Amino acid sequence: LPVDAFDIPHCYEGDLGAVIVPEGMIKDRVRRLAKDIHAKIGDNELSLLCVLKGSYKFFTALVDELAYARSSCTQPMTVDFIRCQSYEDTQSTGMIQIIGLSNLQELKGKNVLIVEDIVDSGQTLARLLHTLEELGAQKTWTTTLLSKNVPRKVDVKEDFVAFRIPDKFIVGYGLDYNQKFRDLNHICVMSPKGIEKYRNK
Ligand code: 5GP
Ligand code: MG
Ligand code: MG
Numbered sequence: 001l002p003v004d005a006f007d008i009p010h011c012y013e014g015d016l017g018a019v020i021v022p023e024g025m026i027k028d029r030v031r032r033l034a035k036d037i038h039a040k041i042g043d044n045e046l047s048l049l050c051v052l053k054g055s056y057k058f059f060t061a062l063v064d065e066l067a068y069a070r071s072s073c074t075q076p077m078t079v080d081f082i083r084c085q086s087y088e089d090t091q092s093t094g095m096i097q098i099i100g101l102s103n104l105q106e107l108k109g110k111n112v113l114i115v116e117d118i119v120d121s122g123q124t125l126a127r128l129l130h131t132l133e134e135l136g137a138q139k140t141w142t143t144t145l146l147s148k149n150v151p152r153k154v155d156v157k158e159d160f161v162a163f164r165i166p167d168k169f170i171v172g173y174g175l176d177y178n179q180k181f182r183d184l185n186h187i188c189v190m191s192p193k194g195i196e197k198y199r200n201k
Pocket of ligand 2: 084
């Protein structure tokens with residue numbers, strides 16, 4: 001969708017190539033996704049694991065919708081946070097840093113839903129699933145806002161995908177380019193000008 005059809009912050013003018021998923025559509029999709037997650041997981045205690053920073057917006061939207069979808073549940077949801085870092089500029093470094101692992105001991109024996117922003121090579125999600133297994137989580141599911149249509153470097157289970165997208169570098173709705181654009185409300189593709197402007201020099 002053309003960028004000029006949307007209310008884009010002035011500071012990002014010219015930095016975007018296209019809006020690929022507008023905010024309103026994300027909201028509707030997350031509502032349905034929450035219903036699908038509830039249908040699959042049922043009335044069980046559920047721990048939601050937010051993978052920061054990228055998934056913060058998706059996470060809060062999903063928690064809100066799950067709260068409605070699970071309104072008849074007798075078992076509560078809990079939330080936990082972890083931070084993963086692997087991207088430099090627009091490329092994955094393949095070296096995944098996990099921060100905040102020490103807080104996850106409480107996930108032992110729990111049903112955990114990992115909430116990711118985007119799956120590209122699959123390495124980050126695979127690493128997280130492995131980590132939760134080591135911590136002794138009882139059951140694990142994964143949900144991702146975006147799933148890139150590229151061959152995975154490692155096969156990883158993606159249980160609930162909000163949107164499948166082509167192999168483009170994405171920003172907005174929590175996703176960054178060198179820490180910028182997380183505050184953009186829509187999911188967008190960058191323009192060459194924007195990539196050059198915010199490149200790590
Ligand atoms: P993977 O390990 O699957 O290659 O990459 C996963 C992580 O890299 C994601 O959780 C995300 O933080 C980052 N990433 C992958 N593709 C993109 C992208 O197109 N845009 C942004 N902003 N981050 C990405
Ligand atoms: Mg991520
Ligand atoms: Mg990033």
